[in-house]
Amino acid sequence: MKVLKLIIPVSILLFKSVDAFVPNILEYNCTEADPIEQSTFEINHAISRLGNGNWRLDYQISWEPPIQEAVRYLSDLQVETIQSGLTPWIFSSCDEVVKLAGSHEANGNLSSNPTISQEIPFTHNGLFQVVYGVTSGGSPIPISQVTSVVFETPDCFEATEDATYCAEQEVLRCGMPINVTLEEVTFRPYNNISMTFSWSPPVQVNRLSELVEYRIQFHTEDGDLLLTDTIRHNDDEILYHWEAISPYIEEDFLYKITLVPYVSSKFFRTEPGRLFTKWFAAEFIMEATSEYPFATEDKRNMSSIPRVPSTPPAKPFLDTAAIVALSAGLVLLLVILIIAYFLWKRRRRRVAEDRFENRHLEGLLEMRQAENRREVDPSLKHKEIKYEQVTIECKLGEGEFGVVFKGTLSGMKDQVHDITVAIKTTKVGAFSDVKEDLLNEMKLIAELGDHVNILFLLACCSITEPYYLITEHMKYGDLLGFLRKCRKLENLDEDPIYSVGENQQFIIARDVAKGMAHIQGKRFYHGDLAARNVLVGEGLTIKIADFGLADDIYTRGYKRRATEQKIPVKWCSLETILNGICSSEGDAWSFGVLMYEIFTLGATPYPGIAPRFLVSQLKNGYRMEQPQDCPDDIYDLMKRCWQESPDSRPRFARMVDELGDMLMTRCDYIQFDGKEDETEIEELLELPRRNSASQNDYQISNGQTPNLAPILDEDFEVDFDELQDVLRKSQKETEKSVH
Incomplete structure (x- = not known):
């Protein structure tokens, strides 16, 4: 009998039959019936060799009854395959009828735990799920929540050590x-x-x-x-x-x-x-050492030597004590010489081995460096420096794969003193695709060129590992943390830059729009525009950073997001969430959310709505409400950024002009006569940046902060595949409610 080869999930419908079915089980319902405790599951397996050379894997699963009354159980055992994954049960209502093919009696009775047994294949993933309930009209109706457990069956070769048999078996x-x-x-x-x-x-x-x-x-x-x-x-x-x-x-x-x-x-x-x-x-295997090379002389039986008459002995030249002392000294000297000789030989051998090992290691390192050495990309050639010019001082922050250090850069042209910089690199042991992403980010920043509102690439190390992306250091860190510090009165006393009023908020929003207009003009998109990816420097300098997801969209105007990437749902456009399409129009949607962060001093977007449940509401036309104290013209611009059609959203160059006009109307101390050129207007609009708000627009007084939108601690990223599963389930529920 060969082991069962599965190409579709195995499903077993199981009823626990009892002689006397208790009528009061009908008193239980979905809200009152406790689920079966997962901790009571016992999963055992047995491996047996069959007479025809095959092997059999049997699983036995049992659990403790949740209540003492007699009940009927509905259970399902699945094995994952390429054609079909594991399908967990989801009951949308207590009255939903569950229909599965086949039925078997459970082993056991009221005095023993319910048990099922089934043969399943090696090296697979299994899912077992069970509910208990009553029957109605011949079909089982669950009255408890689903209890499930996912498990792995043993690896075929590890369990059987039979390579011939295992090579013929199906595997996921x-x-x-x-x-x-x-x-x-x-x-x-x-x-x-x-x-x-x-x-x-x-x-x-x-x-x-x-x-x-x-x-x-x-x-x-x-x-x-x-x-x-x-x-x-x-x-x-x-x-x-x-x-x-x-x-x-x-x-x-x-x-x-x-x-x-x-x-x-x-x-x-x-x-x-x-x-x-x-x-x-990490145990060393010691080599066997030779024994001491000198053997002792066999003892002689002196009694067997015949005695010879002799004359009386002459008086010895030295007495007995002197002879013993001299002998002991000679023996000690001989031992010292022998030990010194062996130590000298051992040291000489060790030095020779180390010299050989060093030559071997140096050759190996040179060979590996030659293998890993890259040609300098033309766009980075004028940025490439030596490692000796970089000094790392302390860690500024880290993510899942990368880390950013604060350091200094020396030996730069036209720079007498060392420059304080930020050094971005990958973590030790990072996979090759993560390192390649860092190199691509270097090239992208270099291709974007210099702009006052885009983080500047000062230098890089891109020929050998570790790769360094070196940028100017921004004193106040990311914009999100900066805005949240502006909420606290103690920070206002520490540094006047934290006294951010409405005019400064317009300046920040306009600077981001200017940087994004440059990126859009170069036919690139950012892909992750948010306050956490914008940096703040001296004098309220604003620069867009973190181009890890950015890319060129010259050929088609958009690019599809990789399905393995996580999505920051609350900042992404509908087309990015639904279809994985990334574009500069999607950046415009994100900019609308970024303005919400700016004008609420770092509040969490869509407060109270979990990211995975937000999508269906956005599809139905929901948009964020106007925050308290947010200007009407800013909220109107936000809503235009959130248009469902990408072509209906404003371009960044247009938003720069609109934000400039809004700022002009609020700067009553700046006089415009209509004859200023663009440069003069820019200089006039810079005045609010250099002058902190004399009176905070939020009227912070008497130690009391205004009623600002909340800051929530939540995981804002969702796996693309997980999000698609949520959308499909939501679509099915919608279709079901319509029918």
């Missing part, structure tokens, strides 16, 4: 790497210790997929990530090696290696297979 993606071994632990120069691992490719690989790479993570005993790496798969190789070298590896400590094979096919993008993880100790 692929099994785990096999024969993972720690081959050796050795000392390396410069206080490094290396651990060399080897493994062979997985036995199980989906027939419609191909192995592409192995991703490696190396953790310390405390759980800290020490190293990461990626090794490409080669069909001609049957044994792979990877060496972990680090000064932080310590002898006799435990370290965990995690190996994840990745596969790709026309059905899905590159996705992980079954991971292997195991702890290894």
Whole structure:
């Protein structure tokens, strides 16, 4: 009997039959019936060898009844496949009838726990879910909430060690790497210790997929990530090696290696297979040493020697004590000479080994640097500097993959003194695609050119790793944090720049619009315009930063967002959320949300609405209400930025002019006679920037802050795929309510 090969999910409808069905079970309903506790699940499996050379994997799942009365259970056991994923139950109402094919009796009775048993395949993901209830009209109706558990079945080769059998079995993606071994632990120069691992490719690989790479993570005993790496798969190789070298590896400590094979096919993008993880100790294997080279003389039986008559002994030249002392001294001297000789030989051998090891390591480093060395991109050639010119001082902030340091830059042309800079780089062990993104961001900023409201690329290190993106340092950090500091009275006393009134808010909004007009004019889009990605410097200087998602849209006018990227839903346009389309018109929508942040001093957009539930409301025409104290003309501009049709949204050059006109009407101390040219108007509009609000427009007095919009702590990013699932479910519910 061969193990069941599944191409669609397995579903089992299960009723727990009892001799006397208790009528008062009808008293339970959705709101009163407690779900089955997930902690009571017991999942066991048994592996057996069949007579025909095949293997069988049986699962047994049991749980504790939530109540003492006799009930009927509705359960479902699924196995994930390429054609169909795991489908959790969602009951929209207590009266919804659930229909599934097939029925089986549960093993057990009222005195034992309900149990099901089923054969399922190796190396798969499983989902078990169960509710309990009564029957109505022959169809089961759930009266409790769904309790579910997701589990992984054992890896086929790990469980059976039968490569021939496992290679013939179906698998969702692929099994785990096999024969993972720690081959050796050795000392390396410069206080490094290396651990060399080897493994062979997985036995199980989906027939419609191909192995592409192995991703490696190396953790310390405390759980800290020490190293990461990626090794490409080669069909001609049957044994792979990877060496972990680090000064932080310590002898006799435990370290965990995690190996994840990745596969790709026309059905899905590159996705992980079954991971292997195991702890290894950094233990050195000592070589056997030779014994002491000198042997002792055998004892003789002196009694067997015949006695010979002799004359009386002459008086010795030295007495007995002197002879013993002299002998002991000679023996000690001999031992010291022998030890010194062996130490000298050992040191000479160690020096020779180190000299050879250093030559080998230097050659290896030179070879790896040559492999990783890049040609300087033409757009970055005039920005490339040496690492010796950069001094890192302290960390300013970090994200999931990158980190930003404060530092100094020396040796720049036309600069006598060192320059204070911000240095953006990737975290240690970052994957190659993250490093490539940083290089692309450097090139994009360079291609945008210089603009007063765009963060300036001072220099970069892009030939060898680590890559450095070096920009001017902005003293007051990101605009979101700056605006929120403006809410606190103690910050106003510390620095007058935090006294931001309405005129200064117009200045900030107009500066961002000017920077975005330059980006739009170059036919680029930003892709993540928000207060957190705008920086504030001395004299209320405003500069747009963080171009990690930006791109050129010259060919089509837009670009589709990668599905694996997370989406900041509350700042994204409808077409970006629904279809992944990024464009400068989408940046205009984001600018409307950014103005909300500016004129509420950093409030959270759409307060009280979770990001994943906002989309359906936006599709139905909902837009944010006008914040308290927000000028009417600003709110009108916000709403025009939130037009559903991208072509109906204003362009940034137009918004620069409109914001300038709004600012002119509010600057009653600036006199315009209508004869000023553009340069003179810009100089006049700069006056509110240099003069902090003499009287805060929010009327902060007596230590009391105004009734500002709230700041909420929430996760503002949602996975694109997760968002699409929410939209599909919302669409189904809408269609169902219509019918």
